[in-house]
Amino acid sequence: MSISLSSATGLLLQGVAGPxxxxxxxxxxxxxxxxxxxxxxxxxxxxxxxxxxPAPIRRHLLSAERMCAFNGQxxxxxxxxxxxxxxxxxxxxxxxGAAYARQNQAFARGRFVSDVDLxxxxxxxxxxxxxxxxxxxxxxxxxxxxxxxxxxWSHETPPMRLPGxxxxxxxxxxxxxxxxxxxxxPAPLFDASxxxxxxxxxxxxxxxxxxxxxxxxxxxxxxxxRVREVADIDGLLRSAAGQNEFAERLIGRAARLGLQRPLWYxxxxxxxxxxTPHAQEMLARLEAPPALxxxxxxxxxxxxxLPPDPDFPPSASVRLARLAxxxxxxxxxxxxxxxxxxxxxxxxxxxxxxxxxxPSQNA
Amino acid sequence: xxxxxYRVLDVGAARIAVHSPIARFHADLDTVYPHQGRxxxxxFADVRVTLLPDAPLLQPWKRQVSxxxxxxxxxxxxxxxxxxxxxxxxxxxxxxxxxNAYLLLHAGVAARNDRALILPxxxxxxxxxxxxxxxxxxxxFLSDEFGVIEPDSGMVLPLLKPAxxxxxxxxxxxxxxxxxxxxxxxxxRKGDVAHFVPDRDSHEGRHRPARPRLxxxxxxxxxxxLSCTPVPEAEAAxxxxxxxxNYRALGPVGFQAVIRLARESHAWxxxxxxxxxxxxxxxxxxxxxx
Numbered sequence: 001m002s003i004s005l006s007s008a009t010g011l012l013l014q015g016v017a018g019p020x021x022x023x024x025x026x027x028x029x030x031x032x033x034x035x036x037x038x039x040x041x042x043x044x045x046x047x048x049x050x051x052x053x054p055a056p057i058r059r060h061l062l063s064a065e066r067m068c069a070f071n072g073q074x075x076x077x078x079x080x081x082x083x084x085x086x087x088x089x090x091x092x093x094x095x096x097g098a099a100y101a102r103q104n105q106a107f108a109r110g111r112f113v114s115d116v117d118l119x120x121x122x123x124x125x126x127x128x129x130x131x132x133x134x135x136x137x138x139x140x141x142x143x144x145x146x147x148x149x150x151x152x153w154s155h156e157t158p159p160m161r162l163p164g165x166x167x168x169x170x171x172x173x174x175x176x177x178x179x180x181x182x183x184x185x186p187a188p189l190f191d192a193s194x195x196x197x198x199x200x201x202x203x204x205x206x207x208x209x210x211x212x213x214x215x216x217x218x219x220x221x222x223x224x225x226r227v228r229e230v231a232d233i234d235g236l237l238r239s240a241a242g243q244n245e246f247a248e249r250l251i252g253r254a255a256r257l258g259l260q261r262p263l264w265y266x267x268x269x270x271x272x273x274x275x276t277p278h279a280q281e282m283l284a285r286l287e288a289p290p291a292l293x294x295x296x297x298x299x300x301x302x303x304x305x306l307p308p309d310p311d312f313p314p315s316a317s318v319r320l321a322r323l324a325x326x327x328x329x330x331x332x333x334x335x336x337x338x339x340x341x342x343x344x345x346x347x348x349x350x351x352x353x354x355x356x357x358x359p360s361q362n363a
Numbered sequence: 364x365x366x367x368x369y370r371v372l373d374v375g376a377a378r379i380a381v382h383s384p385i386a387r388f389h390a391d392l393d394t395v396y397p398h399q400g401r402x403x404x405x406x407f408a409d410v411r412v413t414l415l416p417d418a419p420l421l422q423p424w425k426r427q428v429s430x431x432x433x434x435x436x437x438x439x440x441x442x443x444x445x446x447x448x449x450x451x452x453x454x455x456x457x458x459x460x461x462x463n464a465y466l467l468l469h470a471g472v473a474a475r476n477d478r479a480l481i482l483p484x485x486x487x488x489x490x491x492x493x494x495x496x497x498x499x500x501x502x503x504f505l506s507d508e509f510g511v512i513e514p515d516s517g518m519v520l521p522l523l524k525p526a527x528x529x530x531x532x533x534x535x536x537x538x539x540x541x542x543x544x545x546x547x548x549x550x551x552r553k554g555d556v557a558h559f560v561p562d563r564d565s566h567e568g569r570h571r572p573a574r575p576r577l578x579x580x581x582x583x584x585x586x587x588x589l590s591c592t593p594v595p596e597a598e599a600a601x602x603x604x605x606x607x608x609n610y611r612a613l614g615p616v617g618f619q620a621v622i623r624l625a626r627e628s629h630a631w632x633x634x635x636x637x638x639x640x641x642x643x644x645x646x647x648x649x650x651x652x653x
Contacts, residue, residue, distance in 0.1 A: 176527035
């Protein structure tokens with residue numbers, strides 16, 4: 001079974017957890033895998049005081065550490081701007097990276113944040129969006145079709161940015177798309193949420209954070225190089241390791257929200273790749289997916305999510321696996337009667353822009 | 364595991380490894396990196412790239428080249444014959460992403476007796492032309508694109524890549540009897556481009572840092588008389604920060620580095636038309652610098 005790691009990727013994931021001792025050329029290879037997967041900041045944090053680092057590697061890890069410190073600074077700035085928009089009339093939850101950073105999670109050291117994800121109750125979405133706009137945040141410019149896509153079919157508003165700021169804000173009213181098969185009423189997420197001391201924000205309970213990380217990891221569109229999300233799941237589970245009966249609560253919560261399947265996959269890969277403590281026991285207590293789905297996922301996920309050989313363009317099998325995962329995502333997200341017209345329209349627009357000579361996105 | 368046959372260029376502050384099956388590209392590399400020896404391809408490289416021939420899906424007859432790095436393709440492909448400019452720009456872009464252990468100024472750097480002149484400037488201000496002209500007048504060439512400042516020591520490190528000369532600068536510099544230029548690539552996205560090759564002495568000195576002593580903000584202005592005005596320390600520090608790839612990202616490290624640089628050197632603004640008189644003035648300014 002191809003779920004096992006290449007030795008280099010195994011070393012990368014070890015290096016994210018603690019200091020490595022390697023020859024310079026091996027280090028270079030691991031460093032490249034780390035950059036590809038966005039784990040270089042975590043590699044730097046875990047090896048900051050490693051006395052065995054060769055000089056050029058130390059220099060590159062310092063480079064990553066500085067970029068990460070800057071990223072953290074930008075996050076703090078964004079959060080303090082956002083804090084002034086929260087008046088306590090409705091809960092505003094920080095999701096993912098922003099929450100991990102505010103909670104001082106061990107695995108947030110060196111973790112890059114690409115945007116700030118906020119979750120508000122659906123009935124307050126427009127009001128929160130209005131507040132952001134009044135304070136100067138501007139949505140990315142979208143054509144009317146994309147705008148409607150976000151409004152009607154998505155679980156978030158189009159990304160917004162305060163001019164001059166580095167990070168985007170994504171405003172969510174649910175953690176699954178409204179059209180998806182796995183959708184559920186997000187009200188219990190707010191009920192179980194926890195205050196983030198010193199801020200007007202709240203965060204999902206640890207159980208819900210794990211479930212959200214699993215959802216995000218396996219139900220998102222582009223799974224390329226998403227191994228860092230498995231590292232998040234691992235980090236969250238490790239931070240819960242001291243809690244009594246966390247496993248029971250997590251499994252119970254997954255059952256209540258209907259998220260056993262994403263949780264199963266999250267645990268499966270966290271166990272396989274990062275030897276996450278207790279993941280194996282929890283897996284034994286969850287119903288495994290049907291053999292065919294499982295075999296397909298165990299075949300495709302490593303190809304799509306783990307960094308491929310940095311010396312070459314991604315191989316045909318890697319590209320195929322990514323495409324398969326994208327197809328799976330679209331099929332889960334929308335019924336075919338909505339999906340096919342959507343994809344046709346997108347393809348039409350892309351071809352038209354290519355022939356009009358408009359610059360296309362980087363591959 | 365198979366590894367491509369990399370060719371490694373040691374350019375001083377960084378090592379760049381490149382693999383390509385395109386013969387013309389290797390010939391161009393030989394022309395613009397004539398002093399590079401045979402580095403061990405297994406040794407550490409800051410940047411590893413592969414330049415592969417390809418073609419657009421819908422126009423399979425079109426000959427293109429793509430730059431791959433770490434299994435992704437950060438730029439749109441170039442025409443096949445322009446592999447060298449793609450490698451140079453792509454390599455610079457990747458270096459700017461990765462060398463954040465240093466303060467990276469967008470600047471030309473030249474030195475006399477290891478006393479360095481830094482020429483920070485926006486594109487089009489004539490910094491490459493001036494850097495090459497100084498080199499041809501006997502200065503050591505350190506870089507035409509990156510002022511690599513080591514924050515702990517305050518020294519500037521050479522990053523000895525060929526200087527990308529554009530449009531009219533190609534004739535101006537190419538007219539010099541000792542100038543060595545690579546082939547001209549007409550009509551790239553930045554106009555015509557040719558690469559100026561630094562001499563062997565500069566190559567040999569690529570691991571020898573220099574102490575920044577003089578900062579000159581050049582501004583080429585056709586027909587203008589030469590004028591030279593001192594730039595106060597604080598303003599020089601600020602303008603150095605503005606002409607940096609990573610000043611903002613480095614936070615306090617970048618701040619300390621530009622302050623130190625401004626304090627330890629003299630800074631001037633130089634508006635010029637005639638290259639020879641600009642060089643003469645710069646020689647005098649360096650003599651008077653600390």
